[in-house]
Amino acid sequence: MRASRGRGRGRRASRARAWACAWACVALVTRAVRGDERERAAVVALARALGRDDATVASDACEVAGVTCACDDASVGGGCVVTRIRFSGMGLRGRLPETMPTLTRLRTLDLSDNAIRGEISDGFLSAMPNIEELYLNLNTLEGAIPPGIGRLTRLEVLNLDGGFTQTQRTFEPWVEPERRNTYGEPGVFFGNQFTGSIPSEIGDLRRLRVLNLHRNMLGAETDRYALPESVANLRALEFLDASGNKLHGAIPRGLATLPMLQQLNLDDNFMTGEIPGDWSQANSLESLVLEGNRLRGHLPAFLPRNLTFLDVHENFLTGSVNEPLIRLKRLEGALLDRCRFSGPVTLSKETNPNLKLVSLANNAGLCGAVPELPAATRAAKEAECDKPQELCQLWPEVTGTALSATCQCVTAGLTCSIWSSEGPKELCCEEGDCVDIPYAGFGVKVCVPCAVEYQQCGGKSYDGPRCCKRGLTCTRVDDDRFECLGCARQWEQCGGRLYDGPKCCAGGNSCVYFDAYYSQCQPTSQF
Numbered sequence: 001m002r003a004s005r006g007r008g009r010g011r012r013a014s015r016a017r018a019w020a021c022a023w024a025c026v027a028l029v030t031r032a033v034r035g036d037e038r039e040r041a042a043v044v045a046l047a048r049a050l051g052r053d054d055a056t057v058a059s060d061a062c063e064v065a066g067v068t069c070a071c072d073d074a075s076v077g078g079g080c081v082v083t084r085i086r087f088s089g090m091g092l093r094g095r096l097p098e099t100m101p102t103l104t105r106l107r108t109l110d111l112s113d114n115a116i117r118g119e120i121s122d123g124f125l126s127a128m129p130n131i132e133e134l135y136l137n138l139n140t141l142e143g144a145i146p147p148g149i150g151r152l153t154r155l156e157v158l159n160l161d162g163g164f165t166q167t168q169r170t171f172e173p174w175v176e177p178e179r180r181n182t183y184g185e186p187g188v189f190f191g192n193q194f195t196g197s198i199p200s201e202i203g204d205l206r207r208l209r210v211l212n213l214h215r216n217m218l219g220a221e222t223d224r225y226a227l228p229e230s231v232a233n234l235r236a237l238e239f240l241d242a243s244g245n246k247l248h249g250a251i252p253r254g255l256a257t258l259p260m261l262q263q264l265n266l267d268d269n270f271m272t273g274e275i276p277g278d279w280s281q282a283n284s285l286e287s288l289v290l291e292g293n294r295l296r297g298h299l300p301a302f303l304p305r306n307l308t309f310l311d312v313h314e315n316f317l318t319g320s321v322n323e324p325l326i327r328l329k330r331l332e333g334a335l336l337d338r339c340r341f342s343g344p345v346t347l348s349k350e351t352n353p354n355l356k357l358v359s360l361a362n363n364a365g366l367c368g369a370v371p372e373l374p375a376a377t378r379a380a381k382e383a384e385c386d387k388p389q390e391l392c393q394l395w396p397e398v399t400g401t402a403l404s405a406t407c408q409c410v411t412a413g414l415t416c417s418i419w420s421s422e423g424p425k426e427l428c429c430e431e432g433d434c435v436d437i438p439y440a441g442f443g444v445k446v447c448v449p450c451a452v453e454y455q456q457c458g459g460k461s462y463d464g465p466r467c468c469k470r471g472l473t474c475t476r477v478d479d480d481r482f483e484c485l486g487c488a489r490q491w492e493q494c495g496g497r498l499y500d501g502p503k504c505c506a507g508g509n510s511c512v513y514f515d516a517y518y519s520q521c522q523p524t525s526q527f
Contacts, residue, residue, distance in 0.1 A: 039082050042101035042127065043067060050087065050116060051094035066090075070105065081105040088135070089113040096141065099123035110135040112159070119143030130154050137161035137212065141192045145218075150201025155208055156236075162191035162215030162244070193217050198242075203230020209260075210239045219247035219269065226271045231255055241265040243289065248272070251290075253460075256300075257281045267311065268292040275312075277458065279304045280476055280500060290315065291335065298433075299324040301458045301466045301474060301482070305500060306330055311384075313337035313359065318426040319434060321360070323467055326351040327500075333357035335384060343428030344368030344407055356380065362400035365425065367407035373397055410434075410447045417445035433465035451484045458482030475501040488521045495519030 040061040047055030047064065055064045061082050062069035068084035082103050088110045095118035106128045116139040125148045128134075134152070137159040145160070194216040202211070211234075219226065226247035231237075232254020240255075243265040250273030251266065261282055267289045274297035275290065285304035289311040298319035303310070308330050317339040325334060331352045342365025349355055349372055357376040360366055376397075409428040410416045416427045416434035426434045429447035437446045450467040451457045457466050457474040459481045468474050468484035475485045487504040488494040494511040495503050496518045505511050505521035512522045 038101055039069075039080070039103065042103045043082060043085070045097055045100040046085070047087075049094050049097035049100075050092045050111070050114075052087070052090070052092065084108040084110075086110040087114070092116055096120060096124055100127045102127050102129070104130060106131055108133040108135075111139065112136065113138040113163075115140050117141065120146055120149075122146050122148035125149060125152060128152070132207075133157040135159045137192065138163035139192055142194065144196035145194055145199055145202075147199045147201045149199065150204035153204060153206065155205050157210040158205070158208065159210065159212040160192055160194060160216065161212045161241075162193065191215060196220065197223050198228055200228040200230045203228060203233040206233060206236065208234050208237055211237060212239070212241045213245065214241045214265070215244040218242070218245040221248050221270075223247070223249040225249045225252045226266065226269060227252055227255065229254055232257060234258060236260055238262050238284075243267040243269070245269055250274070251276055251295075258285075259283060261285050263287045265289045266293070271295060274298075275300050275317075278302045278460070278476070278479070278482075286330075298466070302476065302500070303328060308354075309333045311335040313339065315339050316424075317341065318424075319343075320428070321366075322346045328352060330354055333380075335359050336363065337361045339363055340425050341366055342426050343409060345371045345403065348372040349374060357384070359384075359397050360401055360403070361397060364400065364402060365428065366398075366401040366403055367405050367428070368403065370398060370403045412447045412449050414447055415444060416447045433467050435465055436463060453484055453486055455484055456481055457484050473502045490521055490523060492521050493518060494521045 040058070043061040043064055044056050044058075058064045061067055062080050066086045067082055068086075069080040070083045071080040083105055084107060086108070089112070092111070092114040094116060096116060098121045107130065109128060109131060110133070112135040119142060120136070125146065129152070131152055132154050133156060135157070138161060141160075149158070194213070195218065197220045198213070198218055226249045227242065229252045231252060235258060237258055238260050239262060241263070244267070247266070247269035249271065251271060253276045255264070256276040256279045259281060262284050264285060264287065269292070271293040273295065275295055277300045279285065279300055280302045282304045283306060286306055287309040288304070288307060289309075291311045291313045293315055295312070295315040295317060297317065299312070299317060299321065301324060303324055305328065307328050309332060310325075313335045314337065319341065320343045321336055321341050322345065325331060325347055329352065332354050333356060334347070335357075337359045338361070341360075341363040345360060345366055345368065347358070355374045357380050358373045407428055409430045411430050412432055416429055418425050418427065426445065432447050432449040434445045435448045437444055448465045450465055450469050452469050453472055456462055456464065457468055458476075460479055462482070466474065472484040472486055474482050476482050485502050487506045488502045489506050490509050493499055493501065494505050495513070497516050503511065508524055509521040510524045511519050513519045
């Protein structure tokens with residue numbers, strides 16, 4: 001009898017365990033279904049807001065066209081989560097939702113090439129905390145870029161390109177007919193029209209590789225810097241395009257220190273001040289486009305050593321074009337048109353063997369012998385003269401200059417700055433640089449001789465001559481100081497891929513190659 005009761009208790013315990021397991025399995029399935037339902041609710045909320053009615057009838061988020069899911073076969077019921085949403089080019093004309101359920105595994109959201117309206121809200125961004133690629137380009141969005149963008153710390157690509165075209169994409173019904181094709185008119189959309197200053201929180205996106213803000217209306221007249229100083233934190237950034245906006249203020253110096261940056265477009269804005277003088281840390285930068293601004297001062301003494309294309313035309317830049325550019329052995333194109341450069345030009349195929357495209361046009365102060373410039377192809381010229389309804393003034397290459405006429409340069413110690421109806425201009429110096437002299441009066445510049453050996457020729461706060469006496473090279477010592485140095489001495493470095501110092505050796509020594517990054521001066525007698 002006791003044994004029978006024991007077997008009964010065992011059967012009841014076994015049934016209890018079975019029921020417990022069943023309820024556990026039901027709970028797991030329920031959780032999986034609820035997870036799927038949340039994914040579906042988020043996708044439906046987004047699709048409905050954008051005007052995609054077909055998505056609302058889908059029983060599963062993964063069935064919606066343009067949605068990619070990742071499924072975990074090991075989970076009960078094979079639960080799936082949304083990882084990518086691509087609604088690009090679907091003709092959507094709805095609005096971005098202000099809020100929607102969270103998609104924790106979403107990595108890519110592509111809503112580009114539609115006519116989506118509205119503003120980017122913090123609530124919208126909060127729904128995708130782990131997003132890596134966000135494409136909202138080629139739409140009709142407006143408003144400010146919210147500070148909440150900085151919380152998307154996994155973001156690698158942010159594309160808000162306005163996508164300006166010659167005809168409007170859409171317009172509000174209240175816009176008068178005669179104004180419906182006017183760029184910049186309130187209620188008329190040629191593309192995205194984001195406004196306001198770029199938030200400093202953009203610098204929190206430490207993984208960002210691509211930042212495209214092209215053709216919006218970003219910027220404010222009160223901005224001290226065109227871009228927030230926090231962009232110096234974007235050490236992974238490879239591509240930055242903020243051209244065609246309303247950016248005011250100076251170019252932040254930190255932008256010139258980004259080691260991975262390959263292409264920088266800041267053209268067609270209202271930037272002022274000088275171009276940062278030291279780009280020696282921007283070893284990856286190949287294309288620098290700053291045309292169509294209000295930049296003053298000289299070309300930077302140290303441009304990126306791997307630069308292949310430089311466009312600074314249509315600014316107020318002065319001084320010589322020679323010293324900064326002849327260092328750039330990979331340079332293929334230089335557009336220097338419509339600035340205020342002066343003096344002789346020694347730039348040629350001999351100093352820069354890879355040159356293919358150069359324009360010096362409309363720099364009235366350029367003089368002396370006509371340099372041997374490369375003959376640019378017609379296709380290359382047309383590619384640079386791509387602004388509609390604007391007369392191209394880049395060609396012929398030397399029109400509007402005094403090249404072929406004798407230079408009337410100023411001797412050392414005399415004033416080299418003049419004022420004209422077009423603003424301040426500089427005269428060339430026979431030897432030396434045209435430098436601001438504080439005690440001589442506001443805006444007065446004087447020709448100062450080039451620095452001698454071991455004298456300073458550059459640095460963060462340096463405002464003296466940036467040239468060196470013949471036979472010397474302006475060499476970087478650190479961020480604050482550059483010195484004029486002669487040929488490298490025995491056992492000193494004399495070459496290398498990232499080296500920017502003297503490449504000759506003192507008498508009795510030869511420059512010996514070790515590898516692509518290092519060559520050293522060693523006694524000639526050893527060989």
